[in-house]
Amino acid sequence: MTNSYSSALDAEQVHVSFGRIEWALQALIVLSLAAFALETLPDLSPVQLLALQGFEVFATVVFTVEYVARVWLTRPWRRYVFSFYGLIDILAIVPFYLSLGVGSESLRSLRLLRLFRIFKLARYNVAMLRFYRALVIAREELVLFGVMALILLYLAGVGVYQFEHVAQPEAFRSVFDGLWWALCTLTTVGYGDVYPVTAGGKLFTFAILVVGLGVIAVPVGLVASALTLAREEIERGAHGAGSNVPTACGIKESR
Template identity: 55%
Template structure:
């Protein structure tokens, strides 16, 4: 029985496993839709009741899935504390914790239901390839993030000295300048804070050029790692 259950709930080429994977993916998507609909303020009581029934049904299925995965795991402890084990737990725990808890606290718990989206990773080969690519390029990504943090701080210091006296309400300190540095380096540019001095404008131009490169670098790193991941599987 244990072997049969394992062949069904783990990704295999048999028909039962494919049907199970498809059913779970469909249920995850339905659960996400119901979670989104629940945020509508003007829903009829009947509609809310239906959504609650769907949520309850989904949690029951996810709970049995979680229990069965622990049951068939070669190392139960290893599975419980693995990435997928934690995701599976977070996908169901908000439902059970919501009983007897103040509704104001329940709002925070509902956010944990978003972890159900990550459950799709287990069944999607493309997402698995993406995660593998991230892991293989983690050293380059960490280095990039470290350099980005340095550049953000450097940008905040620079704009503070250029604009601090001209716009003390926006650039009172380096901490206040960090907001400008982040939205400028990421090329978002909300326009709520901008330089008015000549030096500040020239400095901003340079930072914008650097920001364009910052946006492009992680794309290249991940694309290269993803290509290597796909090529290694096709060989």
């Protein structure tokens, strides 16, 4: 009885410790993203720049230790290294080490890769985890929809080119100009830099606008349905043995 109580107490202490590490890592991720934004301020003093650089070194060291620990504890290690979270974790630290041996111009592009750290929050947030699982569930439907959207985009670009090329040879010089118009129209952005002036082109635009509304609605419906399935899956996994749902600081990675 005493041993059972002691084991339960130890498990609870481990859970509390993992929870604290989880919150600390989340805070460090947010602070590192804030530091990235602060580095772009034009009037920073040398002391402020040095402080931001020092914090970047500290954050990178912590993320490196986290990555090495996960590789060391995961069996087999390839399961983590080549998983979604494993790739995000390595992309979050590699830019720092690569920047040590490159020039200032290349350093700017490498610093931009630090934005991958924002995806690390998905591991520690239940809502983001659910969204990730929804994308996995609906991946085939989303890929199919993406292919159909590209086909529709191409047909719309060719169509408006045929209608408007003669009337507006400068605005619609080629199908590629038509593709730009189609992209703005299908996404309902409508920048207004190119637009049809012929009757046929205007009628064609109306049809494309109607289709564009459906283009936005379809993936929203797919993801919404998948989110419901993901919630049920995560809740079943949380109450079942051998769950694939990863804990905040656990090594299990969801597939």
